[in-house]
Amino acid sequence: MGASVLTTATRSPAAPVEESRGSRFTGWAANYVDERTSISGLVKELGRKIFPDHWSFMLGEVALYSFVVILLSGTFLTFFFQASMTSVIYDGSYAPLKGIEMSNAMQSTLDISFDIRGGLLMRQIHHWAALLFIASIGLHMLRIYFTGAFRKPREINWVVGFILFILAMAEGFTGYSLPDDLLSGNGLRIIDGLIKGIPIVGTWISYLLFGSQFPGTDIVPRLFTLHILLLPAILVAALGIHLVLLVINKHTQFAGPGKTNNNVVGVPIMPTFAAKAGGFFFIIFGVIALIASLFTINPIWTYGPYDPSPVSAGTQPDWYIGFADGALRLVPPHLEWLWGPYTFSLNIFLPVVVLGLFIVVVMFYPFLEAWVTGDKREHHIADRPRNAPTRTAIGAAGVTFYAVLWGAASSDLIATHFLISIEGVITTLQILLIVGPIIAYFVTKRICIGLMKKDREIALHGYESGRIVRLPGGEYIEVHEQLDPYERWRLISFEDYQPLMVRPNAKGEITVAQRVRAGLSNWFFEDRIAPVSRTELAAAHGDAHGALEGDAGAHGAIGH
Amino acid sequence: MAQHDDGVTDGSPVDDHTAAGSSLEKAMPHDSGIAVLTDDLMENPGFPPHRPRQTDLDPKKDKRAEKQVTFLFYLSIVGSIFAVAAYVAFPIVPGDMESVRTNNLLLGLGIALGMLGIGLGAVHWAKQLMSDIELVEERHGTRGTDATRAKAVEIFALGNKESGFTRRGLIRNSLIGALVLTPIPAVVLFRDLAPAADPIPLLQHTVWKKGTRLTRDPSGTPIKASDVTIGSAFHVIPEGLNELDDKLEEKAKAAVLLMRLKPEDLHVTAGRETWNYDGIVAYSKICTHVGCPVALYEQQTHHLLCPCHQSQFDITHEAAVIFGPANRPLPQLPITIDSEGYLVARSDFHEPVGPSFWERQF
Numbered sequence: 069m070g071a072s073v074l075t076t077a078t079r080s081p082a083a084p085v086e087e088s089r090g091s092r093f094t095g096w097a098a099n100y101v102d103e104r105t106s107i108s109g110l111v112k113e114l115g116r117k118i119f120p121d122h123w124s125f126m127l128g129e130v131a132l133y134s135f136v137v138i139l140l141s142g143t144f145l146t147f148f149f150q151a152s153m154t155s156v157i158y159d160g161s162y163a164p165l166k167g168i169e170m171s172n173a174m175q176s177t178l179d180i181s182f183d184i185r186g187g188l189l190m191r192q193i194h195h196w197a198a199l200l201f202i203a204s205i206g207l208h209m210l211r212i213y214f215t216g217a218f219r220k221p222r223e224i225n226w227v228v229g230f231i232l233f234i235l236a237m238a239e240g241f242t243g244y245s246l247p248d249d250l251l252s253g254n255g256l257r258i259i260d261g262l263i264k265g266i267p268i269v270g271t272w273i274s275y276l277l278f279g280s281q282f283p284g285t286d287i288v289p290r291l292f293t294l295h296i297l298l299l300p301a302i303l304v305a306a307l308g309i310h311l312v313l314l315v316i317n318k319h320t321q322f323a324g325p326g327k328t329n330n331n332v333v334g335v336p337i338m339p340t341f342a343a344k345a346g347g348f349f350f351i352i353f354g355v356i357a358l359i360a361s362l363f364t365i366n367p368i369w370t371y372g373p374y375d376p377s378p379v380s381a382g383t384q385p386d387w388y389i390g391f392a393d394g395a396l397r398l399v400p401p402h403l404e405w406l407w408g409p410y411t412f413s414l415n416i417f418l419p420v421v422v423l424g425l426f427i428v429v430v431m432f433y434p435f436l437e438a439w440v441t442g443d444k445r446e447h448h449i450a451d452r453p454r455n456a457p458t459r460t461a462i463g464a465a466g467v468t469f470y471a472v473l474w475g476a477a478s479s480d481l482i483a484t485h486f487l488i489s490i491e492g493v494i495t496t497l498q499i500l501l502i503v504g505p506i507i508a509y510f511v512t513k514r515i516c517i518g519l520m521k522k523d524r525e526i527a528l529h530g531y532e533s534g535r536i537v538r539l540p541g542g543e544y545i546e547v548h549e550q551l552d553p554y555e556r557w558r559l560i561s562f563e564d565y566q567p568l569m570v571r572p573n574a575k576g577e578i579t580v581a582q583r584v585r586a587g588l589s590n591w592f593f594e595d596r597i598a599p600v601s602r603t604e605l606a607a608a609h610g611d612a613h614g615a616l617e618g619d620a621g622a623h624g625a626i627g628h
Numbered sequence: 629m630a631q632h633d634d635g636v637t638d639g640s641p642v643d644d645h646t647a648a649g650s651s652l653e654k655a656m657p658h659d660s661g662i663a664v665l666t667d668d669l670m671e672n673p674g675f676p677p678h679r680p681r682q683t684d685l686d687p688k689k690d691k692r693a694e695k696q697v698t699f700l701f702y703l704s705i706v707g708s709i710f711a712v713a714a715y716v717a718f719p720i721v722p723g724d725m726e727s728v729r730t731n732n733l734l735l736g737l738g739i740a741l742g743m744l745g746i747g748l749g750a751v752h753w754a755k756q757l758m759s760d761i762e763l764v765e766e767r768h769g770t771r772g773t774d775a776t777r778a779k780a781v782e783i784f785a786l787g788n789k790e791s792g793f794t795r796r797g798l799i800r801n802s803l804i805g806a807l808v809l810t811p812i813p814a815v816v817l818f819r820d821l822a823p824a825a826d827p828i829p830l831l832q833h834t835v836w837k838k839g840t841r842l843t844r845d846p847s848g849t850p851i852k853a854s855d856v857t858i859g860s861a862f863h864v865i866p867e868g869l870n871e872l873d874d875k876l877e878e879k880a881k882a883a884v885l886l887m888r889l890k891p892e893d894l895h896v897t898a899g900r901e902t903w904n905y906d907g908i909v910a911y912s913k914i915c916t917h918v919g920c921p922v923a924l925y926e927q928q929t930h931h932l933l934c935p936c937h938q939s940q941f942d943i944t945h946e947a948a949v950i951f952g953p954a955n956r957p958l959p960q961l962p963i964t965i966d967s968e969g970y971l972v973a974r975s976d977f978h979e980p981v982g983p984s985f986w987e988r989q990f
Contacts, residue, residue, distance in 0.1 A: 118765040161722040181728070185720055188732045189739075221770040254920060257880075258936060261918025261983035271985040275827040276818065281877045282919070286821075318767055326675035332765045333675075340758045347750025354743030361736020376880035377845050377863060377913060379921045381935045396918065396953060397937045404955035404984060411988040415953045416918065442661025448767060480938055490938050491951055553673035561672070564664040589662060601668040 119341045120321035120334035124211045129345060130204035133352040134197045135307070141194040142296065148184055150176040151292035153248065153285040162369050170248070170373030173288045177247040177368060192360035198240055199365075200356060202388045205233050213433075213463050215450035217320045220443070223434040225313040228306055230431045235303045237388055242295040244366075244386055248288050253374025255385055256287060258393070265416025283374065320450040323561040325554040329448050382484070384477050394476030395419035398498050430466065440588045441565055454523070455562040457516035458592045464512035465505035472501045513595070520597040523559040526551065527600045528608040550609075560600040567593045675762075683756045693756040697749045704745025711738025828987050832980045834866075834882040836961060841867035842886060842910065842971040850970045851886070856908050861925040862886040864910065866973070881981050883913040883921060884961055886971070889930055893944050900946070903962035905971065910961040911947045914982040915939060917954035932958070956984070 087095075102108045119125075152172040158165045160175065161182045180187035209229065212218055218226035245252045260282045263274040279286030318332050327333050335341050371380070385393050396419050403414040429436075437459065438444075453460040475482070476497045483490040530548035538544050551559070568589035572578050683690040714734035721727040772780070788794055841850045845863040848870045856862065864884040872878055891907040903909070911932070915922045920936035925943075931950070932941040939952030947958035959981050962974035980988055 116763070118763050121762075161720070162725075163723055182725075183720065183722070185715055185731055186735050188728060189736045192732070193736075254936065257920060258918045261915075261920075264983050264985040265918070266986075268986055271827055271831070271987055274985075276821040279822050281827070281830050281874075282880050283876055317770060318765075325673045326764070328672060330767050332767060333762050335760070336763055340754050340760070343750045343754035343758060347747045347754065350743045350747030350750065352747075354740045354745075354747055357736050357740035357743055361733050361740060374876070375846070376876060377865070377883040377921055377923075379923045379935055381924060383920070383935050393937075399953040401949065401952065402955055403953075406989070409989050410986050411984045412986075413955070413984040415955055416984070441663070442659060443663055444659045444661065445663075446770060480935065490933075494938065494952075554676040557670070557673050560670050565662050566664055568662050593662070598664070600670060601666065602670055603668055605670065 114315070115338045116336040117315070118318075118332045118334045118336055120319050120327075120332060122322055124215075125319065126348065127204050127208040127211055129348055130352060131201055131208055132307075132311075133349040134201040134204060134356065135303075136349065137197040137353050137356055138194060138201060139300070141190045141197060144190045145180065145194055146296060148176060148180045148187060149173070149246070149292075151246065151289045153283075153288050165369060165372065168373065171288065173246060173248040174368070174373045177249075181369065189357075189360055192363075192365050193356055194243075195365045196359050196363075197356045198243065199386070199388075200352075202233075202236050202240055205229075205236055206388075209233060210463070210467070214453040214460055215320070215322075216447065216456055216459065217450050218434040219447040220438065221317050221446050222313070222320075223438065225310060225317065226434050227431055228310045228313065230427075232303065232306050232310060234427070235299055235306065239295060239299050239303065240386060240388055242291045242299065245291050246288060246295065247366075247368045248374050249368035250371040250374050250378065250380070251368070251383065253283065253376075254379055254383055255389075256283065257376065258396070262396070262416055262420065265413040266420065267410075267412055267417060283376070318448070320448050322452070323449050323558060325557045327449065329446070332448075382481050384481070387474070387477075390477035391470055391473040392419070392423060394473035394479075394497075395423055397476050397479055397494065398473070398501055400498070426466075426469070440568075440585065440592055442568065442585075442589075443565075449561075451562065454516040454519040457513045457520070457595065460516050461509045461513035465509040468504045468508040469501065472497055472504050476501075517595055517597060524597055524600055527556050527559045528605060562599055564596065564598050565593045566596075678761060681756065681760060690757065693752065697753045697757070700745045700749030700752065702745075704742050704749065707738050707741025707743075707745055709738075711735055711742060714738050831881075831982070831985060831988075834976055834981060835869065835872070835878045836866050836882055836973045836976045838973065838975050839966065840973045841966070842884065842963065842973065843867045843869075845883065846870070852969045853905055853908060853965050853971055854969065856886065856888045856971075858888050858890060858907065859927050860888060861927070863913070863923075880919075881914065884910045885913045885922065885925065885932065886910045887925060887930075887943055889943065893930065895945050897946060900960065900962075902964070903960055903974070905964050908963065908971065909943065910963045910971075910973075911941075911943070911958040912961065912977060912981040913958075915954060916949075916956040916958060916981075917952070917983060919983040922958065 098108075150172045154172045155169055156172050156175050158168050158170050158175050158178065160166075160178050162178055165178065177191075180191055182188070212226065212229070241255075245256050260274050260278065263277065264270045266273065274282070277287070277290070278284040279290070319334075321327050321333060324333075335344075384390065396416070399415045399418055401415075403418060405412050405414070451459075453463075476494070479493045479497060480490060482488075483493045530550040533547045533549040535547040536544055537547055550556075568586045570578055570582060570586045573582070683693050711734075714731070714737075718727065718730050718734055720731050771777070793800055842862075842864045843850050843866065845865045848865065848867065850867060851862060851864070862885070864886045865879060866882050866884075869875060869878055869882065886908065888906075888908045891904075894904060894907065894909065896904065913921050913923065915934045915936065917934065917937055917939050920934050922932045922934045922939075922941065924933040924935055925931075926933065930943040932943060932947065934940075934952065934954070937953055939954035940950050941947040941954075941958050942950045946960060949955060949957060959977040959979050961977055963971055964974050966972045
């Protein structure tokens with residue numbers, strides 16, 4: 069440990085035992101640094117900090133490490149990429165495009181791909197890492213949501229994390245547009261149309277963003293500045309806050325024997341967690357490098373330079389922007405009106421508003437749920453999704469809504485691959501967008517409650533052992549085996565809530581807010597399964613002391 | 629920090645459970661909202677006994693794991709050296725795509741091996757050889773202690789008293805006013821992101837004017853009416869577009885699709901009788917939804933399909949929208965022929981092309 073090395077180092081002249089040169093140097097270096105930084109305090113504080121272990125806790129790590137890979141590979145790319153839309157005649161090694169007029173940005177991207185050793189590899193590592201970054205953030209958010217890990221004291225960190233998600237998508241879009249190829253140019257064209265559709269200010273925002281009429285010659289350098297300077301700076305700052313809050317709040321853990329709301333059970337940073345997490349970084353980097361060496365991503369040379377006239381069939385954005393593109397496709401027809409001298413394009417503004425609302429609701433969900441439950445305690449035990457049926461059902465509805473929008477971004481490909489009409493696909497998806505989340509909500513809620521009932525049944529009466537016994541009276545029964553107390557604890561340790569009762573306040577009034585809150589609370593908790601209590605378990609076993617004090621293995625109860 | 633390796637621990641988490649969520653609350657009483665708090669809950673059984681791993685029990689297994697970890701780290705060294713060797717040995721030969729592929733593949737595999745060797749080795753080390761005994765750390769309420777909070781309040785009160793922030797309202801309010809205004813110059817500075825000219829007139833006109841020849845995209849060769857057979861479609865740009873400095877900006881507005889239908893298939897509204905030439909019609913190629921090129925022409929049905937968001941336009945009915953999110957028909961370019969039989973524009977479009985914008989006035 070650093071601390072012990074340190075102490076021996078400070079009194080090494082008097083130390084009776086001769087130390088190796090290596091340990092003397094380590095001691096000297098540790099002493100040197102500590103006398104100038106008092107870093108020993110940090111090591112003492114964090115060195116043996118405990119991290120709970122669960123596979124789903126790695127999702128955030130994947131995001132973090134792929135971001136590091138993005139920074140490293142991106143830095144390499146900036147040494148060669150030229151963010152300029154000056155027109156040049158291509159004269160690189162890719163024969164099919166020789167003599168074609170294109171922007172400097174496109175040419176330098178082709179040069180990175182075909183003339184610089186390892187350039188294509190770095191481009192592909194950068195792109196694959198970016199995809200992994202966004203995918204892992206998405207899964208990480210789902211994990212946090214479905215386990216209720218956003219509850220007090222982590223609501224703020226949920227918001228910070230959500231901002232990171234938005235920033236990651238913004239980074240993705242700005243980066244995707246930089247090569248100035250045909251596909252990304254069409255993406256920018258859509259963004260231009262989208263911005264122009266914003267009432268009152270749209271035309272001017274588009275004009276200022278593109279520096280002239282679309283496409284102009286300014287957008288690539290401007291996006292480049294956003295992509296490598298402004299957005300990463302904000303992202304790194306938000307990431308720093310995210311991690312500091314993680315350390316302050318300490319990680320959540322799943323319920324388990326010995327684990328309580330007041331402790332953290334797991335492995336210490338030094339050495340086990342550091343080795344696992346550090347090793348995991350290298351695994352992530354290695355896997356991305358492996359994918360990048362084997363699989364092509366974004367082959368801009370097959371698309372060619374941007375030209376406003378051609379477009380390829382089956383055009384779609386990178387998958388993480390798909391939900392927005394899908395929203396544009398699913399808008400009902402004829403939503404555009406003339407208001408006096410002005411054009412109001414609801415067909416464009418509606419998706420913007422709906423997606424904006426969706427984002428806001430997701431972002432503020434922790435506060436919404438806290439208000440409904442009125443629960444002001446700290447929660448450090450992550451819920452099993454089934455134990456919060458309404459929350460899980462809302463989540464499933466949200467996921468369905470997103471998934472339908474996302475699928476809609478490929479509506480034309482769905483139609484051509486399955487040989488069905490594009491109109492049919494769109495209409496079906498329009499209906500699904502409304503009906504799908506409702507179905508998902510009810511189905512999920514019922515599944516959760518069913519699982520809770522099953523858990524309760526197993527906790528109370530044990531599990532089916534498959535052993536059939538014939539009783540003296542001739543009756544056949546199946547013997548139920550009891551769970552051991554550790555296994556049972558995982559099934560029964562969750563919290564129970566009752567719907568809020570409407571009560572008059574100090575003035576003797578019942579406010580509207582109170583009624584809404586009670587209504588929501590009722591919606592949340594009216595269907596619920598209470599955790600198994602001591603009395604129930606004792607009754608089920610016909611044993612006043614319950615199973616916990618006995619040896620569980622020998623406690624084979626006979627099923628009913 | 630308590631250490632446990634069997635069910636009995638010095639941290640006695642069994643006792644902790646009754647305190648779960650309550651020792652915190654005792655320190656700082658909190659509203660549990662509508663949570664049901666009962667004394668009848670089951671007790672936390674405490675930690676299960678620790679199960680030793682094979683490497684804990686068998687020194688041979690321990691030795692083997694050690695060798696595996698070392699092997700993985702050596703493998704990483706091999707990978708990194710291989711990557712450098714591949715960089716040198718498999719250079720890119722200009723014009724040879726196969727060499728690009730080889731360079732990418734071998735370099736990538738070397739780097740991947742270098743990374744994976746370290747990663748898998750470290751994780752294997754941690755899982756097999758480092759202690760897997762779980763440790764326990766107590767949590768403390770996130771909020772500061774009452775004493776700390778009192779001190780913080782005191783500091784703010786002192787700061788307020790010494791500065792007079794609340795008492796000297798005039799100073800405070802003028803400061804807030806000043807602070808609110810300071811970012812405004814920064815916003816104003818962004819005006820010159822685009823030229824001074826108003827964008828609206830730019831959006832209302834294209835380079836098409838009376839007598840401009842319709843030419844092929846991208847070659848720029850003019851099109852004779854006789855070249856356009858029934859059922860065919862041409863991607864069209866105005867003559868001289870390729871010589872313009874702002875070629876792309878103009879093309880983004882002026883791109884046109886040219887099709888020939890049987891004249892009797894066209895439903896022409898009053899006032900547009902002269903806009904087609906013997907069944908040859910020209911429509912803006914820029915979608916009225918968000919501006920993608922409407923590039924897919926279905927010859928049999930005379931429908932145009934936008935590949936981006938699937939708006940469909942019926943050419944027999946003057947490009948009326950028949951499906952999808954777009955609301956307006958594609959603007960029609962009035963055409964005729966010149967003395968040499970080449971197709972020319974009669975005028976510019978009679979309305980702005982492309983996506984809607986606020987000031988568009990339909």
